[in-house]
Amino acid sequence: MSLNVKGEPRPALTLLVIIAIGVMVGMVIRSGNYFWLMVIPNTFALALIIVILFAYGAAGSYGKSGRKSLPRLSVIIPSYNSKSTIFKTLGAVKASVYPGKMEVIVVDDGSTDGSRELLGSAKGIRLLALEKNEGKAGAINAALKSATGEVVACVDSDSYPEPEAFAEAVSVLMEDEEIGVVSCFVKVANPDNLLKKFQDIEFLTGFGFFQIGVHFLDAISVAPGPTSVFRKSALEKVGGFDERNITEDLEIVWRLRKNGYRIGHTPNAVIYTEVPGDIVSLLKQRIRWYRGKFYNVQKHSDVLFNPKYGLFSTLVVPFSFAGEFTGVALSFSFAYITLTQLVWSAQYAWTTLAVGVPFSIGSAGLVVSASAVIMGFMLMCPLVLVVYLSYAIAGRSIGIRDVPTILLFFLLYGPLISLFYCITFLKEVNRSDYTWK
Amino acid sequence: MEVKNQILLKAALVTIALFAASLYVGYSIESQSYTSTESKLNEFHEELESALLFSLFIQTHNQSESTCAVLRDQLDGSGQNALELYEELETNKGTVFTKYDQLRGRYFLANMRFYLMLREYTQVCSDHELEPILFFYKTYGDCPSCYAQGRVLDTVRAECENARVFAFPADSEDLAMIRAFKTYYSINGTPSLVIRDATYDGMVETGRIKALIGC
Numbered sequence: 001m002s003l004n005v006k007g008e009p010r011p012a013l014t015l016l017v018i019i020a021i022g023v024m025v026g027m028v029i030r031s032g033n034y035f036w037l038m039v040i041p042n043t044f045a046l047a048l049i050i051v052i053l054f055a056y057g058a059a060g061s062y063g064k065s066g067r068k069s070l071p072r073l074s075v076i077i078p079s080y081n082s083k084s085t086i087f088k089t090l091g092a093v094k095a096s097v098y099p100g101k102m103e104v105i106v107v108d109d110g111s112t113d114g115s116r117e118l119l120g121s122a123k124g125i126r127l128l129a130l131e132k133n134e135g136k137a138g139a140i141n142a143a144l145k146s147a148t149g150e151v152v153a154c155v156d157s158d159s160y161p162e163p164e165a166f167a168e169a170v171s172v173l174m175e176d177e178e179i180g181v182v183s184c185f186v187k188v189a190n191p192d193n194l195l196k197k198f199q200d201i202e203f204l205t206g207f208g209f210f211q212i213g214v215h216f217l218d219a220i221s222v223a224p225g226p227t228s229v230f231r232k233s234a235l236e237k238v239g240g241f242d243e244r245n246i247t248e249d250l251e252i253v254w255r256l257r258k259n260g261y262r263i264g265h266t267p268n269a270v271i272y273t274e275v276p277g278d279i280v281s282l283l284k285q286r287i288r289w290y291r292g293k294f295y296n297v298q299k300h301s302d303v304l305f306n307p308k309y310g311l312f313s314t315l316v317v318p319f320s321f322a323g324e325f326t327g328v329a330l331s332f333s334f335a336y337i338t339l340t341q342l343v344w345s346a347q348y349a350w351t352t353l354a355v356g357v358p359f360s361i362g363s364a365g366l367v368v369s370a371s372a373v374i375m376g377f378m379l380m381c382p383l384v385l386v387v388y389l390s391y392a393i394a395g396r397s398i399g400i401r402d403v404p405t406i407l408l409f410f411l412l413y414g415p416l417i418s419l420f421y422c423i424t425f426l427k428e429v430n431r432s433d434y435t436w437k
Numbered sequence: 438m439e440v441k442n443q444i445l446l447k448a449a450l451v452t453i454a455l456f457a458a459s460l461y462v463g464y465s466i467e468s469q470s471y472t473s474t475e476s477k478l479n480e481f482h483e484e485l486e487s488a489l490l491f492s493l494f495i496q497t498h499n500q501s502e503s504t505c506a507v508l509r510d511q512l513d514g515s516g517q518n519a520l521e522l523y524e525e526l527e528t529n530k531g532t533v534f535t536k537y538d539q540l541r542g543r544y545f546l547a548n549m550r551f552y553l554m555l556r557e558y559t560q561v562c563s564d565h566e567l568e569p570i571l572f573f574y575k576t577y578g579d580c581p582s583c584y585a586q587g588r589v590l591d592t593v594r595a596e597c598e599n600a601r602v603f604a605f606p607a608d609s610e611d612l613a614m615i616r617a618f619k620t621y622y623s624i625n626g627t628p629s630l631v632i633r634d635a636t637y638d639g640m641v642e643t644g645r646i647k648a649l650i651g652c
Binding site: 035043046047050051053055058127217218282310315320345347350351352371372374375377378 | 463466531566584588
């Protein structure tokens with residue numbers, strides 16, 4: 001799947017934007033007003049966190065469904081070169097405890113790693129082999145035509161639903177005819193390195209805590225790609241997935257909303273998914289997510305600040321963009337401070353060596369005030385509460401061994417994601433094309 | 438009121454309360470620190486006033502070794518206080534709510550007065566052992582060599598009992614006395630040192646300074 005941005009790339013403009021933002025950030029920092037540069041956006045972030053905290057409190061607990069009978073379910077698994085994970089996914093799907101009929105359709109999306117041949121001999125599935133790579137959305141749309149279920153579960157080929165996940169999600173879907181899709185609680189499958197552990201915390205807070213709060217406000221903006229459960233008639237009504245979209249899981253939710261559907265959620269439908277284990281893969285994934293969001297905001301610009309769509313359009317989406325622009329500003333601030341410190345330290349080292357002063361690490365004198373520390377603490381308190389609640393939702397307690405990871409999550413992962421926002425922003429300015437298979 | 442609106446209202450109130458509380462705590466901490474520094478600066482002023490009176494006393498009456506020794510002790514004490522004050526003012530450069538610039542201005546004026554008094558003391562008491570060194574620097578972020586020169590002077594001060602260093606920001610043009618000093622000593626760049634009324638532009642090494650002040 002490719003996102004072909006209209007127009008030629010604009011490297012000169014991109015460079016100009018980098019310089020302009022760098023100069024602006026530099027001016028703010030040198031004027032001594034960097035405190036406000038940090039405080040104002042962080043206060044907006046704090047406001048959103050507190051809204052979600054109250055909404056989470058009001059949402060109460062999600063009881064298990066206990067339904068004895070559910071409608072026919074079509075599980076669609078698009079697969080592209082996923083030899084290493086697809087069979088584990090199939091194993092998890094087949095182990096589902098579902099009180100109703102269920103079919104499994106695997107769409108091989110032009111794989112070249114030999115997985116198509118292996119899938120050909122797999123039992124209990126219907127294999128739909130596409131001649132060429134159509135992308136995830138195209139693969140799902142192809143399967144939709146032959147799906148016989150009233151309900152459709154789209155499962156990534158590297159995601160593993162818990163046995164009761166489908167039953168729980170479909171039960172929520174059946175509660176209300178207006179619900180077009182149910183979002184599930186996505187967790188990290190195998191958090192065996194630090195980067196995956198960071199994503200584990202991110203998923204627990206994002207798909208666990210935040211999704212519950214946002215669901216209560218009827219403002220969910222994305223049905224997680226690893227697994228979401230759709231009403232087939234709703235998908236058909238809106239014309240299926242957008243095949244030109246690199247974040248089809250986000251786009252479909254916005255389109256369902258525009259067509260009058262509501263978005264359901266249950267933390268009882270748990271899905272485990274593989275996540276990037278290195279920085280480069282994570283960067284690629286996040287660039288896709290964030291550029292997809294930019295693209296969809298342009299596509300559905302009529303949604304923004306439209307009271308017809310409630311807090312989804314007036315609070316959640318604008319605030320998430322504010323958060324991303326804050327990330328861009330923070331990245332530039334960090335880059336500016338780092339660069340000036342590096343230049344200054346090099347000059348200092350050169351001077352001291354020239355006159356025989358014992359070398360020591362110097363600092364350009366960027367002094368952090370007590371007020372900045374207090375403000376940072378102010379934001380950290382609700383965030384710590386969010387992490388605590390997120391662990392609780394997942395049925396986990398925070399052990400002493402988790403504390404360093406959580407601290408590093410705030411100190412390292414936050415800035416890293418800000419940097420990714422920044423790169424995405426510059427790619428948007430540059431009109432870089434994007435390809436995703 | 439609808440539940441969602443209640444949530445938004447409560448969240449807005451909590452955010453405002455948290456924001457205001459943290460601003461207040463930050464402001465209180467900074468204010469306390471400011472008041473403490475201001476009080477130390479006032480003490481420094483009083484010490485200088487006392488030293489000035491002492492100096493006048495010595496000038497109007499015949500100086501004796503014992504009175505000069507007392508004055509020197511007093512000046513040495515003030516020198517230590519001046520150094521601590523300077524470090525405190527530098528540490529608080531990044532404050533948000535308090536105007537340390539005003540305190541810094543007052544401090545540099547007092548330090549100039551201190552420098553002049555020390556010069557006067559060396560003449561009145563014929564104590565030519567003390568060697569005042571004027572050090573003109575630029576705001577640190579822009580002048581790594583000023584920072585390095587500062588470290589050189591720290592070494593000189595540690596190794597030479599007779600060295601007395603007086604540091605002034607050459608770019609504080611709003612202080613008329615700094616402008617006057619710069620003009621008088623022909624300070625055109627940073628870092629610059631003035632030792633025995635001679636101006637040295639650029640970095641000056643430890644050994645050379647020690648030789649110049651006879652250490």
